[in-house]
Amino acid sequence: MEQSPLPFDFNTVGKKTPYLTPEGYFERSEAALKAQARLLNNRSRTTLRRWIYGTAASVVLLLSAIAIKNITNLKPQEATPAVYCQNANATEDWHDFAEADIFLENMDW
Amino acid sequence: MIERFHRPLYWHIRRMVVSHEDAEDVLQNTFVQIHVHLKDLANAEQVRSWVYRIATNEALQWLRQKHEFISLDNEDASTLLNTLATDPHTDTGDELVLKFQQAVLRLPTMQRTVFNLRYYDELPYEEIAGITKSTVGAAKTNYHIAKEKISNYITHGTITPAI
Numbered sequence: 001m002e003q004s005p006l007p008f009d010f011n012t013v014g015k016k017t018p019y020l021t022p023e024g025y026f027e028r029s030e031a032a033l034k035a036q037a038r039l040l041n042n043r044s045r046t047t048l049r050r051w052i053y054g055t056a057a058s059v060v061l062l063l064s065a066i067a068i069k070n071i072t073n074l075k076p077q078e079a080t081p082a083v084y085c086q087n088a089n090a091t092e093d094w095h096d097f098a099e100a101d102i103f104l105e106n107m108d109w
Numbered sequence: 110m111i112e113r114f115h116r117p118l119y120w121h122i123r124r125m126v127v128s129h130e131d132a133e134d135v136l137q138n139t140f141v142q143i144h145v146h147l148k149d150l151a152n153a154e155q156v157r158s159w160v161y162r163i164a165t166n167e168a169l170q171w172l173r174q175k176h177e178f179i180s181l182d183n184e185d186a187s188t189l190l191n192t193l194a195t196d197p198h199t200d201t202g203d204e205l206v207l208k209f210q211q212a213v214l215r216l217p218t219m220q221r222t223v224f225n226l227r228y229y230d231e232l233p234y235e236e237i238a239g240i241t242k243s244t245v246g247a248a249k250t251n252y253h254i255a256k257e258k259i260s261n262y263i264t265h266g267t268i269t270p271a272i
Contacts, residue, residue: 006260020198
């Protein structure tokens with residue numbers, strides 16, 4: 001506390017106040033506040049756990065949906081005209097190669 | 110945190126809201142806020158200012174809701190004086206102590222808050238400025254005006270100067 005040049009000497013009252021508390025209030029209050037803190041901790045842990053489980057379940061559902069969509073979209077692969085062309089060219093190439101080969105040419109078929 | 114601060118915060122809140130039951134409720138709300146916002150506390154060294162700021166805000170919010178106060182500097186002291194007179198947990202035995210507290214309650218909220226934080230809790234002006242969101246200069250001025258007003262009220266029965 002500070003010394004004051006004011007007409008009233010604050011030291012005559014000091015830090016006294018007229019405020020009272022019920023008997024044993026602070027002991028009960030401290031216990032109640034600690035119980036409240038524990039409750040809040042448990043609640044926030046439960047919330048976090050729910051959030052993690054919820055997110056994991058959503059991810060699993062999403063992946064399942066994607067997998068199901070891919071399975072239902074699967075069709076037998078058909079040969080395209082380009083494949084036929086490629087095969088036709090291959091036969092022609094074989095003929096050219098056979099004609100040019102002296103061993104094959106001289107063979108008695 | 111609870112062990113360290115629950116008594117000083119109770120008394121700080123009690124001096125602001127006057128009623129014991131109100132102080133109990135505000136203290137509980139304060140610790141809920143402390144718990145919820147603990148992760149936002151950037152500097153652990155400023156924990157005292159931080160918890161006092163939360164307690165002060167909770168007490169002011171409580172007063173605004175209960176007495177429909179408009180701002181920090183615009184209020185009706187009669188409600189608080191009435192609470193002081195009627196609360197079952199008020200000691201009316203010492204007239205000077207009672208008159209001193211009546212003088213404190215007649216101060217505008219900002220001066221009363223600064224006076225309580227300095228006089229009873231002995232916080233440095235820097236911390237008081239942080240708690241009340243003002244400057245060190247403003248905190249010092251408010252404290253000295255508050256002391257002058259209390260002194261005048263006790264010696265002359267008037268709360269002048271009306272600043």
